[in-house]
Amino acid sequence: MVKFLPLKEAVAENLHDGDTVAFEGFTHLIPTAAAHEAIRQGFRDLTLIRMTPDLIYDQMIGMGMARKIVFSYVGNPGVGLLRRARDAIENGFPRAIEVEEHSHAGMANAYEAGAAGLPCAVFRGYRGAGLASVNPNIRSLTCPFSGEVLAAVPSIRPDVSFIHAQKADRKGNVLVEGIIGIQKEAVLAAKRAVVTVEEIVDNFDDLHPNLTVLPNWTVAAIAVVPGGSHPSYTHGYYARDNAAYLEWDEIAADRDRFQAWMQKNVIESSAADFAGRVEHLRKAA
Amino acid sequence: MSDAENLGFTPNEMMTIAASRALKSEDVCFVGIGAPSAACNVARLTHAPDITLIYESGTIGTAPDVLPLSIGDGELCETAVTTVAVPEMFRYWLQGGRISIGFLGAAQLDRFGNINTTVIGDYAHPKTRLPGGGGAPEIATSSKEVYITMAQSKRGMVEKIDFFTSFGHGDGGDHRKRLGIDTAGPTLLITDLAIWKPDPVTKEFTVVSLHPGVTREQVQATCGWVVKFAEALDETPAPTELELTTLRDLQARTKAAHEGTAKGKAA
Numbered sequence: 001m002v003k004f005l006p007l008k009e010a011v012a013e014n015l016h017d018g019d020t021v022a023f024e025g026f027t028h029l030i031p032t033a034a035a036h037e038a039i040r041q042g043f044r045d046l047t048l049i050r051m052t053p054d055l056i057y058d059q060m061i062g063m064g065m066a067r068k069i070v071f072s073y074v075g076n077p078g079v080g081l082l083r084r085a086r087d088a089i090e091n092g093f094p095r096a097i098e099v100e101e102h103s104h105a106g107m108a109n110a111y112e113a114g115a116a117g118l119p120c121a122v123f124r125g126y127r128g129a130g131l132a133s134v135n136p137n138i139r140s141l142t143c144p145f146s147g148e149v150l151a152a153v154p155s156i157r158p159d160v161s162f163i164h165a166q167k168a169d170r171k172g173n174v175l176v177e178g179i180i181g182i183q184k185e186a187v188l189a190a191k192r193a194v195v196t197v198e199e200i201v202d203n204f205d206d207l208h209p210n211l212t213v214l215p216n217w218t219v220a221a222i223a224v225v226p227g228g229s230h231p232s233y234t235h236g237y238y239a240r241d242n243a244a245y246l247e248w249d250e251i252a253a254d255r256d257r258f259q260a261w262m263q264k265n266v267i268e269s270s271a272a273d274f275a276g277r278v279e280h281l282r283k284a285a
Numbered sequence: 286m287s288d289a290e291n292l293g294f295t296p297n298e299m300m301t302i303a304a305s306r307a308l309k310s311e312d313v314c315f316v317g318i319g320a321p322s323a324a325c326n327v328a329r330l331t332h333a334p335d336i337t338l339i340y341e342s343g344t345i346g347t348a349p350d351v352l353p354l355s356i357g358d359g360e361l362c363e364t365a366v367t368t369v370a371v372p373e374m375f376r377y378w379l380q381g382g383r384i385s386i387g388f389l390g391a392a393q394l395d396r397f398g399n400i401n402t403t404v405i406g407d408y409a410h411p412k413t414r415l416p417g418g419g420g421a422p423e424i425a426t427s428s429k430e431v432y433i434t435m436a437q438s439k440r441g442m443v444e445k446i447d448f449f450t451s452f453g454h455g456d457g458g459d460h461r462k463r464l465g466i467d468t469a470g471p472t473l474l475i476t477d478l479a480i481w482k483p484d485p486v487t488k489e490f491t492v493v494s495l496h497p498g499v500t501r502e503q504v505q506a507t508c509g510w511v512v513k514f515a516e517a518l519d520e521t522p523a524p525t526e527l528e529l530t531t532l533r534d535l536q537a538r539t540k541a542a543h544e545g546t547a548k549g550k551a552a
Binding site: 148 | 318341342343344353354355356357358359361362368369370371372374375376379380403408409410411412413414415416417418419420421422423425426427448449450451452455460461464465466543
């Protein structure tokens with residue numbers, strides 16, 4: 001059954017060195033606070049899965065925590081490149097990392113297959129694309145009914161997935177709304193799921209019945225972290241901090257500046273600092 | 286600077302407006318960020334009010350008042366007819382054949398509309414690691430047609446791309462058909478200097494219209510392959526006052542909306 005825990009304990013209980021882990025969020029609801037807690041706890045040799053690795057994987061890769069990344073778009077959304085990830089791929093700094101690259105369709109199908117308990121995903125994809133020749137996990141199979149040749153990729157089954165969501169009720173059911181991305185599939189595909197939320201409410205009785213709800217028995221732990229997706233946004237709570245995305249481009253461009261930023265804003269910081277980071281963004285939401 | 290600017294608009298504005306004109310109200314368009322996004326929204330705000338704009342974050346039928354900074358901005362969701370999960374977006378809507386136009390940008394492009402946004406140099410040991418394909422590999426093959434827009438440069442428009450992020454016409458001719466791809470692929474390329482269409486047989490992009498004040502020499506000087514020009518070469522009509530005002534108002538609204546949080550850098 002789901003546990004309500006402080007973020008520090010929720011991360012310590014569910015993430016381990018060498019794990020395959022997904023911190024998902026599709027531009028919206030990125031679990032930054034959870035990723036920062038993982039960085040503070042110093043995990044090593046992680047396999048990081050994420051459709052759009054974004055700032056938090058740039059940070060984890062830059063801190064040398066990743067053995068491998070599985071992704072479909074290794075960019076800084078709306079800004080450009082991820083410079084720490086590039087340094088690792090191009091120069092092996094601070095360590096060489098293994099790369100498994102897919103398309104968004106490939107990753108989305110693989111998560112869905114993971115959630116469905118299937119060994120692989122089958123879809124019409126990668127035709128003529130170079131990825132199929134550099135990624136041995138992109139293969140093909142023939143439809144037994146039509147004879148059509150289709151792409152196949154292994155399903156994604158993380159040891160643990162982290163997501164951020166708007167709210168949980170007192171029983172631990174979790175509500176996600178707005179751009180719902182791949183959040184539900186990431187949770188259902190994983191062995192364990194940790195959710196950070198903006199707030200706990202008594203119940204969801206007054207809400208529309210078709211909102212995306214993850215029942216409490218699909219989640220291992222919930223931690224309340226207001227502002228926990230900063231600098232991304234939480235629909236209905238606060239807006240995207242675009243200045244932070246632009247600033248990251250400069251911070252991550254320099255190895256020493258990166259280290260100094262991480263020391264001040266992550267290592268010497270805590271989950272409690274996130275609420276303050278979004279105060280000025282709440283009125284814009 | 287260029288002749289186009291003397292006429293009161295920039296080459297980039299001409300590119301965006303020329304691209305917007307290619308879109309129709311009945312189109313269902315899978316929109317990439319940046320220039321494609323601006324073009325699609327100008328079309329929606331001028332001659333194609335009923336166009337359906339779809340962003341890969343799951344927003345269907347969105348009508349943002351300002352241009353999004355990324356494919357997942359809240360504004361896209363708030364103004365959409367509906368918002369679906371990402372697997373549904375790629376399975377039901379794109380793979381299901383419900384997109385008429387996939388609108389892509391490119392870091393590197395060749396004469397057959399093949400696009401690279403993955404790496405410069407060797408894949409295993411890249412000179413520059415770019416973000417990669419995201420939704421593009423399947424947008425390029427599952428959309429009924431693909432439009433491409435980019436500013437011309439010798440670094441961007443190359444004889445041979447370093448990596449096939451998304452397949453255009455391959456080596457030309459019937460290469461798509463031979464791979465079992467039954468969609469039309471790139472049917473239009475709009476640059477800051479010209480409008481290009483594929484030759485019906487070879488599928489090589491051919492200049493069919495030069496933007497006002499642009500010469501053949503300028504097009505060739507900013508392109509890495511030997512450019513073919515159509516026999517009957519048109520001149521792209523200059524932006525109308527309505528088109529230019531719509532684009533500039535959209536960009537001004539975007540800038541104002543993101544002021545303070547965006548340091549003035551808009552999509």
